[in-house]
Amino acid sequence: xxxxxxxxxxxGSGGLKIGRPSFLWSLPAFVYFAIFxxxxxGVVVWLSFTSWDAIGSPxxxxxSNWTAMFKNPELLQSFKITGILTILGIATQTPISMxxxxxxxxxxxxxxxxxALYFIPLxxxxxxxxxxxxxxxxxxxxxxxxxxxLFGSALFNHGFLFSSSPAAxxxxxxxxxxxxxxxxxxxxxxxxxxxxxxxxQAASIDGAGRIRQFWSITVxxxxxxxxxxxxxxxxxxxxxxxxxxxxxxxxxxxATTSTSYYMYLEGFKSFQFGPASVLSVMLIVVTTIxxxxxxxxxxWDKMRSTQEGL
Amino acid sequence: xTKQRPNYVAGAFTSFWLVLVIAPVYVLIKxxxxxxxxxxxxxxLSIPKSLTTSNYSTVVSSGFxxxxxxxxxxxxxxxxxxxxxxxxxAFAIVRNQSRTVTFVFRAFLLGLAVPIQAVIVPIFFIxxxxxLYDTLIAVILPTAAFSLPLSTIIMTGSMRDITPDLxxxxxxxxxxxxxxxxxxxxxxxxxxxxTIIVFSALNAWNGFLFPLILTQSKSDSVFTLGLFNFQTANxxxxxxxxxxxxxxxxPILLVYLFARRALIQGLMGVGGK
Numbered sequence: 001x002x003x004x005x006x007x008x009x010x011x012g013s014g015g016l017k018i019g020r021p022s023f024l025w026s027l028p029a030f031v032y033f034a035i036f037x038x039x040x041x042g043v044v045v046w047l048s049f050t051s052w053d054a055i056g057s058p059x060x061x062x063x064s065n066w067t068a069m070f071k072n073p074e075l076l077q078s079f080k081i082t083g084i085l086t087i088l089g090i091a092t093q094t095p096i097s098m099x100x101x102x103x104x105x106x107x108x109x110x111x112x113x114x115x116a117l118y119f120i121p122l123x124x125x126x127x128x129x130x131x132x133x134x135x136x137x138x139x140x141x142x143x144x145x146x147x148x149x150l151f152g153s154a155l156f157n158h159g160f161l162f163s164s165s166p167a168a169x170x171x172x173x174x175x176x177x178x179x180x181x182x183x184x185x186x187x188x189x190x191x192x193x194x195x196x197x198x199x200x201q202a203a204s205i206d207g208a209g210r211i212r213q214f215w216s217i218t219v220x221x222x223x224x225x226x227x228x229x230x231x232x233x234x235x236x237x238x239x240x241x242x243x244x245x246x247x248x249x250x251x252x253x254x255a256t257t258s259t260s261y262y263m264y265l266e267g268f269k270s271f272q273f274g275p276a277s278v279l280s281v282m283l284i285v286v287t288t289i290x291x292x293x294x295x296x297x298x299x300w301d302k303m304r305s306t307q308e309g310l
Numbered sequence: 311x312t313k314q315r316p317n318y319v320a321g322a323f324t325s326f327w328l329v330l331v332i333a334p335v336y337v338l339i340k341x342x343x344x345x346x347x348x349x350x351x352x353x354x355l356s357i358p359k360s361l362t363t364s365n366y367s368t369v370v371s372s373g374f375x376x377x378x379x380x381x382x383x384x385x386x387x388x389x390x391x392x393x394x395x396x397x398x399x400a401f402a403i404v405r406n407q408s409r410t411v412t413f414v415f416r417a418f419l420l421g422l423a424v425p426i427q428a429v430i431v432p433i434f435f436i437x438x439x440x441x442l443y444d445t446l447i448a449v450i451l452p453t454a455a456f457s458l459p460l461s462t463i464i465m466t467g468s469m470r471d472i473t474p475d476l477x478x479x480x481x482x483x484x485x486x487x488x489x490x491x492x493x494x495x496x497x498x499x500x501x502x503x504x505t506i507i508v509f510s511a512l513n514a515w516n517g518f519l520f521p522l523i524l525t526q527s528k529s530d531s532v533f534t535l536g537l538f539n540f541q542t543a544n545x546x547x548x549x550x551x552x553x554x555x556x557x558x559x560x561p562i563l564l565v566y567l568f569a570r571r572a573l574i575q576g577l578m579g580v581g582g583k
Contacts, residue, residue, distance in 0.1 A: 019481040019490040021402045023410040029399035029458060030414045032391075036455030037421055040432035047432060054438070100327060103320050114324060116570070118331055123562045125516035127534040128555045131541045132338055135548040136354055142548075146353030178330070186574060210317065239425040242518055246541065260427040267431050268523055276431050283428040290423055 041284055048277035058273070065274040075279075077254055078262040081169075085258060086237030088173040089180070090230055097181045097229065101188020102218055115189070122182040130246035133175045137161050137247075165255030168248045172256060175243050180236065184229045191225030192218065235290050239283065259283060342366070342553040349549050365553035369540070373528065374554060377536040378561075381515060384450050384532055388514035389507055391454035392461050396506055400465035401487075401495055405477065415466075422459040426452075426519050434523050448524040449517070449532065457513050461506040468502025469495060508569040515562060533558045 048065055052058035069075055104115040121129060136142045144151035144159030157164040161171050199217050208216065241260045244250060250257035250265070257265070259279060267276030337354045342365055344358040352359070403415045433452050434443075442448040472495065480490045496503070518534040525531060531539070540554050566573065 019477065019485050019487055020405050021398070021487040021491070023402060023406060023408050023414075025398045025402035025406070025487070026411050026414040029395040029462065030417065032395055033418065033421060033455055033458050036433070036452045037424055037429065037458075038417070040429040040436065041424070043432035043435060044429065047435060052435070054434075058435075096327070099320075099323060103324060114328060117328065119566075119574070120331060120335055123512070123566055124555075124559060125518060125534050125537075127516075127518050127537050128558055131537055131551055132334055132555055134541065134545075135341075135551055136334060136337060138546075138548070141350045141353075141546070143354055146355055178334075235423050235425065239427045241427055246538065260425075263427065263431070267434075273431055273435070280428050280431050283425065287423050287425050287428060288420070292420070 044277050044280045044284070047273060048281050050274055050277075052273040053271045054273065061274065065278050069275055069278045074254060074257070074262065075259075078257055078259040081254075081256060082238060082240070082258040082260075084169060085172060085176075085240050085256075086234060088169070089176050089237040089240075090233045092173055092177045093181055093184055093233055094226070094230060096177065097184035098188050098222065098226070100181065100185040101190075102192045102214070102222075104185060104189045105192035115185075118185060119182050121179055122186075124179075126179065126242035127246060129175065129179050130243045133171075133178070134247050137171060162248055163252050165252060168252060168256050171247060172240065172243055175247065176237075176240065179243070180233070184233065187229045187232075188222065188225055191222050195221045231290060231293065235287055238287060238290070338552050338555060341549045342556045344549050346547055346549050354548075365549045366557070368547075368550045369554045369557060372540065374536060374540070374557065376528070377531055377533040377558075380446060380530060381532040383446055384453065384517075384521075385511050385514040387446075387450045388454045388457060389511050391450070392457050392506060392510040393503070395454075395458065396461045396465050397496060397499070397503070398491070400462055400469050400499075400502075401491055403462070403466050404469045404472075405487075415462075418459045418462045422463070424456075426456055430519060430523050433520070437524055443524060444526050444530055446525070446530055449520050449530075450514075452520055452524075453514050453517050454510070457510040461510055464505050464509065465499065465502045468499045468505070472498050504569060505573060508565060508573045511565060512562065512573075 047058060049060060049062060050058035051061045051065075100118065104111055104118070124132075137144065139145065139160045139162075144156065144161065148159065150156070151159040151161075157167040161167045195218065199221070200213055203213050203217055239260050240258050241264065244256055244258060244261045245264070248256040250261050260283060263276050263279035263283065266272050266279060333355070340358060341349055341354065343361045343363065345360070345362055345364065348359055399414065399418075402411050429452070437443045437448040442451075476494060476498075477490065480494055485493070516534060517532070518538070521532045521535045522538070525535065537551075537554055537558055541551055544550055
């Protein structure tokens with residue numbers, strides 16, 4: 001078949017061109033995506049140089065939004081919070097989802113049943129998850145009251161999880177872990193199933209134990225999966241919003257005011273869309289850099305060559 | 311891999327995680343059938359003394375079912391737009407090597423990481439300027455747009471599984487691109503289609519940020535927004551909140567039961583090899 005295809009192509013590839021779609025097939029989706037996802041990126045850059053309060057029209061103010069924002073100590077604070085939440089997210093979710101994913105990649109019946117249960121948080125909206133945990137962690141009527149022996153300690157701020165900044169950050173990290181681990185577990189499960197079984201058989205013959213096999217075969221083989229998953233965690237962590245809105249409202253004080261929540265407050269609470277646009281542009285720049293790294297590192301951009309030309 | 315002796319460490323770890331996942335779900339369902347008094351006195355984990363459906367009537371009488379309609383409209387419209395746009399672009403990406411199409415594919419890859427948060431301000435601005443603010447259309451249009459990148463990637467993956475021989479056989483028969491698309495590509499990528507339907511429906515049903523900033527009247531409120539407002543208004547009535555959450559999950563649960571394979575297979579492939 002390969003030789004036939006090659007011969008066809010060298011002969012001017014006339015026959016093979018029949019039935020191939022022209023680039024016009026890709027246009028509707030691209031135009032639609034450009035209008036609602038790419039055009040706004042341009043609009044927000046323009047808005048960042050204007051003053052607008054949602055009523056009337058924006059008027060040009062030059063770079064004043066930008067200079068004011070760079071002098072604002074809350075910006076640096078929000079960067080710090082965003083960084084902390086992102087790093088804690090990656091640090092907690094990666095080991096757990098890797099272990100669960102590798103475990104779930106086995107084809108045993110009990111693993112399949114448990115995996116289906118682990119999947120539940122993925123079906124719930126971020127709002128539903130946050131609302132449930134807000135009730136569960138309420139200091140007077142929730143778990144901190146019922147499980148006082150556990151939450152009464154200073155580690156959990158004596159049950160008042162939302163009134164100390166480390167505890168509030170801990171809550172957001174924990175709820176993020178509860179919310180996102182199933183998704184990353186699935187990614188690792190897919191990755192682990194792609195590892196050739198022969199590698200383990202060879203290692204067993206050589207007498208390598210379970211732990212040795214995990215570190216010498218599983219972890220190195222999951223390298224690409226790990227990069228993909230971590231980049232997705234990074235992009236997700238940089239834009240944590242729903243959980244903050246419901247659980248902490250950025251508090252106590254500004255202790256959990258991430259950059260995207262800060263943007264929301266500036267724009268949709270204070271109606272200062274100029275500064276909010278500056279923050280949006282910053283978010284876009286950071287996440288674009290992250291996505292470029294993602295495309296490079298995961299090899300997604302090379303994916304198109306895997307089947308063509310076989 | 312672990313066919314030898316039972317792995318006790320893994321057993322302990324996975325059981326612990328199971329408790330962590332199941333406990334809140336147990337509280338959620340149980341509390342939704344409990345009186346507020348019983349819940350606050352005995353605590354979230356305790357076994358209820360009596361069961362009641364009054365929380366559900368509270369939620370329903372607060373106009374909660376209305377959100378079903380709005381969310382349903384948004385979900386159906388988003389799935390419709392995705393189904394209309396994604397298969398053709400995926401077909402072009404798989405079967406057309408031109409630079410234009412490569413550029414489109416790269417734009418989608420890059421778009422995968424454009425967070426919704428980054429565009430809410432300009433989209434809010436645009437929707438006000440075109441007089442769509444506070445309509446469901448304002449929610450539908452960008453929600454569908456942000457479902458396109460991942461749907462396209464899932465769909466291309468699924469269409470790549472069609473062997474080149476089949477394409478060649480079709481082109482030897484002289485079939486044009488429309489016929490190849492209708493008679494071969496679409497029927498053979500049913501798995502991918504199922505995945506993008508489930509995925510974009512889930513996305514639309516659970517979407518929150520666009521409804522939050524683009525709608526304001528109750529008649530245009532979707533479920534997530536209703537849930538958020540309900541929680542803000544009845545923060546201490548945990549059983550009623552739980553009932554509201556349960557109601558919002560039931561449709562997704564039904565979809566999950568019927569389309570579990572499609573969803574899981576699609577997401578598992580995201581990590582690549």
